[in-house]
Amino acid sequence: MASPMGSREKILGRIRAAQGRAGAEPTPAELAQVRDQIASRERGPLPSIAAPADPIAHFKAECARLGTTFADVDSMDAVPGEVKRYLDSGALEAAIVAWPAFAGLDWAGAGIACEFRPAHGDDRTGLTGCFCAIVETGTLLLLSAPEEPKVNALLPETHVAVLRRERLVSTMEAAFALLRTERGELPRATYFVSGPSRTADIEQTIVIGAHGPYRVHVVLVP
Amino acid sequence: MEVRSMFFKQSASMKLDDPVLQAAMKRAKGKFVDGRAKAVADVDAWEAIRAHAARLRDRTIANLDAYLVEFERNAVRRGAQVHWADSAEEACAILVKIAADNGVRTVTKSKSMVSEEVNLNERLEAAGVTVVETDLGEYILQLAKEPPSHIVAPAVHKSKEQVADLFVAAHGKPRLTDIPAMTAEARSELRRHFLGADMGISGANFVIAETGTTLTVTNEGNADLVTTIPRIHCVITGIEKVIPTLEDFATLIRLLPRSATGQSIANYLTLTTGVKAPGETDGPEQMHIVLVDAGRTRLVGSDMQEMLRCIRCGACMNHCPVYQNVGGHAYGWVYPGPMGSILTPAYVGLENAGDLPNASTFCGECAVVCPVQIPLPDLMRKLREQQFDRKLRPFGERFGIAAWSFAARRPALYSALTRIAARVASWLGGRDKLIHKLPGLDGWTQGRDVPAPSGKTFRELYRQAKGKR
Numbered sequence: 255m256a257s258p259m260g261s262r263e264k265i266l267g268r269i270r271a272a273q274g275r276a277g278a279e280p281t282p283a284e285l286a287q288v289r290d291q292i293a294s295r296e297r298g299p300l301p302s303i304a305a306p307a308d309p310i311a312h313f314k315a316e317c318a319r320l321g322t323t324f325a326d327v328d329s330m331d332a333v334p335g336e337v338k339r340y341l342d343s344g345a346l347e348a349a350i351v352a353w354p355a356f357a358g359l360d361w362a363g364a365g366i367a368c369e370f371r372p373a374h375g376d377d378r379t380g381l382t383g384c385f386c387a388i389v390e391t392g393t394l395l396l397l398s399a400p401e402e403p404k405v406n407a408l409l410p411e412t413h414v415a416v417l418r419r420e421r422l423v424s425t426m427e428a429a430f431a432l433l434r435t436e437r438g439e440l441p442r443a444t445y446f447v448s449g450p451s452r453t454a455d456i457e458q459t460i461v462i463g464a465h466g467p468y469r470v471h472v473v474l475v476p
Numbered sequence: 477m478e479v480r481s482m483f484f485k486q487s488a489s490m491k492l493d494d495p496v497l498q499a500a501m502k503r504a505k506g507k508f509v510d511g512r513a514k515a516v517a518d519v520d521a522w523e524a525i526r527a528h529a530a531r532l533r534d535r536t537i538a539n540l541d542a543y544l545v546e547f548e549r550n551a552v553r554r555g556a557q558v559h560w561a562d563s564a565e566e567a568c569a570i571l572v573k574i575a576a577d578n579g580v581r582t583v584t585k586s587k588s589m590v591s592e593e594v595n596l597n598e599r600l601e602a603a604g605v606t607v608v609e610t611d612l613g614e615y616i617l618q619l620a621k622e623p624p625s626h627i628v629a630p631a632v633h634k635s636k637e638q639v640a641d642l643f644v645a646a647h648g649k650p651r652l653t654d655i656p657a658m659t660a661e662a663r664s665e666l667r668r669h670f671l672g673a674d675m676g677i678s679g680a681n682f683v684i685a686e687t688g689t690t691l692t693v694t695n696e697g698n699a700d701l702v703t704t705i706p707r708i709h710c711v712i713t714g715i716e717k718v719i720p721t722l723e724d725f726a727t728l729i730r731l732l733p734r735s736a737t738g739q740s741i742a743n744y745l746t747l748t749t750g751v752k753a754p755g756e757t758d759g760p761e762q763m764h765i766v767l768v769d770a771g772r773t774r775l776v777g778s779d780m781q782e783m784l785r786c787i788r789c790g791a792c793m794n795h796c797p798v799y800q801n802v803g804g805h806a807y808g809w810v811y812p813g814p815m816g817s818i819l820t821p822a823y824v825g826l827e828n829a830g831d832l833p834n835a836s837t838f839c840g841e842c843a844v845v846c847p848v849q850i851p852l853p854d855l856m857r858k859l860r861e862q863q864f865d866r867k868l869r870p871f872g873e874r875f876g877i878a879a880w881s882f883a884a885r886r887p888a889l890y891s892a893l894t895r896i897a898a899r900v901a902s903w904l905g906g907r908d909k910l911i912h913k914l915p916g917l918d919g920w921t922q923g924r925d926v927p928a929p930s931g932k933t934f935r936e937l938y939r940q941a942k943g944k945r
Contacts, residue, residue, distance in 0.1 A: 262560040265715060265769045269541040272777030280542035288542040291535070292686045292720050298532070298727030299524040319740070372757045375671050391741040400755030404704050408697060426726040440687050440722075442752060442759050443704065446745035451697040453659060454737070455613035455629060457500070457636050458507045461659040464612060465666065466697025466744070 297427055304425045309389045313422060316392025320449030321462060322470045329476065330416075334364035336473050337414055341366070341379065344469065346412060352381035354401045356416070372403035373410050380406035380467075381414045386421040386429050387472070391448060394472070395429050398443035407447060413467040415447075418475050477592050477623050480808035481820050482830040487806040488798075496635050497803050504632045508794035511738020512845065518740065525730055530849040532724050533785035540776060540784075543685045543718045544767065550688030554750025556763040564594035567768045571596060571677065571710055572603045574764055578708055580605055580674040586692060586699035587611040588679025589627055589788065590712050590768050592810045593823065596677070607677075608669045610698040612662055619646045625804030627811060628736045628790040633803050666698075676702035676760070680713035681788070682728065683765070686721045689749040690765060693732060693742045703748050709760035711748075715767050716775075716784040728787060731847035735789035771823035779858055783818045785848040790815075792842035792852055798835050807832060814842040814852040821859055827868055833859035894933045902931030 267278035280288075306312035317324050327336050333356070341348050349367040351374075361368035373380045382402065384394045394415050398404050407413050423429050426446075433440065451466030462468055480487070491497050516522050536543050548558045561567035567590075575583070583605055591597070597607045597618070609618040613630035617623065619642040624630030631639070636653055643658060644651045647665055652658045678699050680690040690711045692699035703709050719725060725747075733739040752759035775784050793799040793813025804812035811819045814836060821829035833856045836842075842852040863869050864877060883890045904911045905928020914921045930937075 261562040261566060261769075264562050265560055265767075265773060266541045266544070268769075268773040269544075269776050272773065273538065273541075274777075275541075280539075280545050284539065284542045285546065288539055288546055288685070288720075291539075292546070295721055295723050296532075297723050298528040298730075299521045301519040301521040301525070301730070303518060303520075316740070320743075375667055393741055393745075398753070398756060398759060400753065400757070403757045404700070405758050408700050408704065426729065427723055430722040430726065440689055440747060440749045442748065442750055442756065444689075444747040444749070445700065446741075448741045448743050448745075450743070451695065452743055453612045453696045454507075455611070455616065455631050456634075456639050456655045456658060458504050458629065458632065459655045461656045463663070464659060464696035464698070465610065465663060465670070465701055 300425065300427075304390045306389065309422060309424065313387065313389045313392055316390070317449075317472060318392075320392050321452075322392060322449045322472055324472050324474065326474045331359065333416055333473055333475065334359050334361045334366055334368075337381070338364045338366055340414065340471050341412075344412075347378050350379040350381045350414070351377045351406055351410065353383060353403070353406060355383060356381060373406045373408075375409055377410045379412040379414060380408075380410035381416070382407045383416050384421070386423050386432055387417050388424070388426055388429055388446075389422055390425050393426075393446050393448045394470075395433075396445050396447060397433075397437070397441045398445075399441060404443050404445065407445075408466050411463070411467055412469040412471070413447070413450075414471045414473065416473050416475060477595060477810050479820070479824045479828050481824075481828060481832050482808070484806055484808060484831040484835055487808065488802040488835075491802040491806045496638070497633050500633050500635060501800055501803055504626075504629065505794070505800045508738070508790075512735060512791060512794070513738075515734035515738040515740060519730065519734065525727060526847055526849055529727055529731055529787075529847060530785060532719070532727065533787075533848050534782075536718060536720060537716065537776065537781060537784045540715065540718070543720060544715060547683055547685040547688060547718050548767075550686065551683075551690075551750070551765055552688070554688050556688065556750050556765050559764060559766045561766050561768045561770070564768075564770045567594045567712060567766055567770065568596055568599035570764075570766050571712065572599055572605075574708065574710060575600060575605050575675060576603065578675070578762070580708065582669070582673045583607045583675045583677055584610050584669050584673040584702045584706065585614075585676070586678045586694065586702040587614050587630070588677065588712055589624075589810055590679055590714050590770075591677065592623060593770060594712075594768065596712065608666070608673070610666055610670065610696075610702060611694070612659065612696060612698075615662060615666065616642060619643075623805070623810070625812065626790060626793065627788055627815075633805065670698075670701040670705055673702075673706045675708040675710060676704075676706040677710045677712060678702050680711050680717055681732070682719045682725060683711075683713060683717050684720075684722060684725060684747075685718055687747075687749055689747045691725070691745065691747045693729070693745055695737075695739075695743040697744050700744055700746050703746060703760070704758050707760055708762045708764070709748065710764045710766065712766045712768060714772055715769055716772050716786075732787055732789050735791040735845065735847040775822050780818060780822055780855055782850050783815075783822065783855060785850055786815055786819075787848055788815075789847055791845040791847065792850075795841040795845050797837055797839060797841075807835070814856070818852065818855045818859070826859065826862060826866065829859075833863060891933070891935060895936070898929050898933045899931050901929050904928060
């Protein structure tokens with residue numbers, strides 16, 4: 255629409271001319287070569303921290319470094335109780351907005367008012383799952399989906415994420431491999447969360463809670 | 477942004493006398509340099525990763541046209557619209573038109589250095605659109621009506637006292653000087669803009685050819701809000717940001733936050749691919765990606781091509797003794813420090829870049845810390861040669877260099893001249909063997925003395941020593 259084809263041709267033509275190739279469009283052979291290179295999915299070298307002796311301990315240590323707190327529970331049914339304990343320990347209101355996937359848990363029994371909908375700007379705590387988590391850096395990977403709104407991880411002051419132990423992967427490369435196997439393509443939003451939101455824009459002083467959550471709490475489920 | 481690089485020398489002198497700036501630069505230097513050193517020490521494969529990253533960037537630039545076309549194909553397949561902007565002017569025109577076509581009145585924006593290059597905010601505002609910068613540093617500078625002085629920490633030159641005054645004027649609330657409280661105040665001010673904006677504009681740290689994805693790397697989470705909540709998401713980015721695969725992103729992200737801020741990873745890495753899927757409650761209905769040239773293709777195939785590897789971490793400026801002392805505004809355009817000394821001449825013309833290729837001590841630290849191994853001092857040296865060849869340096873300097881070059885190529889003449897010079901310099905040193913005032917270079921000797929040479933040239937001394945043996 256707003257882009258006249260003229261500029262596309264000019265830019266591509268200049269690149270090609272500078273590299274001694276004629277025309278304003280890559281040839282089918284050149285495109286095939288680039289697709290082959292992409293399909294090879296060559297990986298870069300990995301540091302030793304990408305293969306720790308004790309992945310869970312490493313993941314917890316990285317979470318701690320980022321300011322993400324962490325709790326182990328015995329089963330999915332124990333999640334509401336843990337969330338209540340966590341909210342109480344921070345003197346936070348026992349009300350959350352959660353992804354509908356968690357509607358089957360007994361929130362009322364744990365003393366939590368839980369709504370299953372996308373978060374609004376004034377909701378205090380959002381609860382989400384996650385696609386997987388990365389041991390190397392203590393990072394959660396979440397994907398956008400119809401019943402899994404991104405705003406629940408973003409707008410509330412506290413983000414609680416439920417993570418299954420089997421979804422821990424070593425590196426970002428492993429996370430992408432899992433994503434390709436299970437989903438084929440990237441969803442609209444593929445977002446990596448590493449600790450609470452922060453800024454250091456005033457005098458290089460780190461402040462937690464810039465525009466996203468002040469707190470990120472991971473509940474690890476077997 | 478208006479180019480003021482011709483005035484580097486004058487602005488640098490002013491910045492050296494600015495106590496607020498000097499305090500800010502001192503504070504930042506320690507955090508950036510020490511932070512990076514610690515973070516890099518955690519990664520035993522650092523040098524191998526750097527080398528791999530440099531190779532992958534080179535390989536992409538060598539087939540830049542095909543990678544861009546592949547990126548475009550995949551982005552379009554996912555419902556994004558891809559626009560190509562030859563110039564800064566065209567980039568702005570495209571975004572202004574998207575805003576006008578969709579009745580956009582308010583825009584939230586996450587940090588984009590390309591948008592600073594092309595003066596996007598000014599153009600959108602001239603078209604009646606309200607633009608709100610949401611990165612805290614950029615928001616502060618929007619209130620101060622100043623350009624960024626650093627590509628990662630835009631308001632690094634500001635003191636909290638200055639920020640406090642800006643907040644009082646803009647928010648009309650009691651003056652705060654506690655940094656967490658000030659940040660909370662900005663959060664609550666910006667929240668309503670995030671929720672109410674018609675259009676979000678972000679930059680892109682990279683775009684991925686394999687998937688048609690654009691991505692942002694932030695700590696505040698502002699880019700996530702800008703790309704999730706408004707009904708239209710526009711991305712403005714340079715054509716050199718394309719990388720082939722997700723694996724390449726995984727490699728580059730081991731380098732970028734560590735080099736930039738000393739973090740093992742940034743808080744939010746956000747990959748956006750196309751528009752809202754059926755049934756999704758958040759995400760934009762339209763996604764527009766503006767691929768900007770504005771001088772970049774001039775680097776392709778040139779002896780400056782290595783600069784296109786740049787991943788915009790800012791380590792070169794953080795480690796530059798010139799930047800550390802004069803700050804970013806002295807450089808007079810969007811990109812300060814060593815990277816700016818290459819990019820400014822490339823994008824706005826060597827004739828408009830003034831002293832930037834000379835704003836370096838050639839200590840080499842920028843090349844040592846560059847995560848993609850750009851030989852920045854070598855590139856600056858080449859620009860100095862071009863400035864000489866194109867007669868862009870003052871006559872006196874060119875005459876001096878030409879005279880030296882004439883003599884240096886004639887050993888007998890060179891030997892005779894240096895013998896005279898060594899003797900004159902020794903005589904100038906007098907009894908205390910210190911030169912207090914160098915004729916023609918008295919600015920340099922104002923604050924220090926030059927130890928006088930012995931009176932003989934190196935070659936004379938060498939011959940003597942050889943004779944004795």
